Amino acid sequence: MTLTLRFLSEGRNLGFERALAPPNWAIILSAFGLQAESPSRTFNIREVDMFVVAVEFVVKSEHAEAFERAVIENAEDSLRQERDCLVFDVCRSITGTQFFLYEVYEDADAFEHHLTLPHFLTFSEGSKDWVCSKKVNTFALVGDLRSPKESTSEG
Numbered sequence: 001m002t003l004t005l006r007f008l009s010e011g012r013n014l015g016f017e018r019a020l021a022p023p024n025w026a027i028i029l030s031a032f033g034l035q036a037e038s039p040s041r042t043f044n045i046r047e048v049d050m051f052v053v054a055v056e057f058v059v060k061s062e063h064a065e066a067f068e069r070a071v072i073e074n075a076e077d078s079l080r081q082e083r084d085c086l087v088f089d090v091c092r093s094i095t096g097t098q099f100f101l102y103e104v105y106e107d108a109d110a111f112e113h114h115l116t117l118p119h120f121l122t123f124s125e126g127s128k129d130w131v132c133s134k135k136v137n138t139f140a141l142v143g144d145l146r147s148p149k150e151s152t153s154e155g
Contacts, residue, residue: 050086050141051108055101055134063130064096070127071099077119078103084110097132104141111138 059067068090075088084106091100105111114120 049107050144051105051111052139052141053101053103053105053111054137054139055099055103057099057101057134058132059097059099059127059130060132061097063127064092067099067127067130068092070123071101074119074123075101078114078117081117081119082110082114085114108138 057067057071071090075090078085078088085103086106087102087104089102091102092098093100103111105114
């Protein structure tokens with residue numbers, strides 16, 4: 001079985017403290033008995049249809065509840081106020097101090113705009129002292145395999 005992973009790498013800093021290298025997917029995949037196809041296609045950040053952001057946070061245990069409230073508020077505001085923010089899922093580990101955000105934007109410009117908005121800036125500034133580590137990866141959505149929602153209208 002071959003699994004092709006494709007992610008964005010233009011080397012640009014998108015407003016985060018430092019550029020992050022992508023993980024070594026070949027090692028990760030081999031742990032699951034999979035093999036990465038090589039060479040992998042590199043996307044220009046401006047030519048993808050959907051721009052995906054995956055963020056991993058580890059927070060100080062004494063601030064985990066406050067962080068959860070703040071990140072959910074940021075996600076709700078993003079979905080409500082940003083037309084091009086299509087998905088903003090917030091996940092929390094069973095241990096309670098790790099959070100995973102899965103965000104989908106119409107394009108990279110929409111995400112860059114997100115980083116300038118008051119609700120994001122309030123969240124970022126207000127939670128920075130609660131965070132032990134933050135890891136950000138960006139991807140191109142190459143396959144949306146979610147099952148279609150059933151129509152609720154009678155017709």
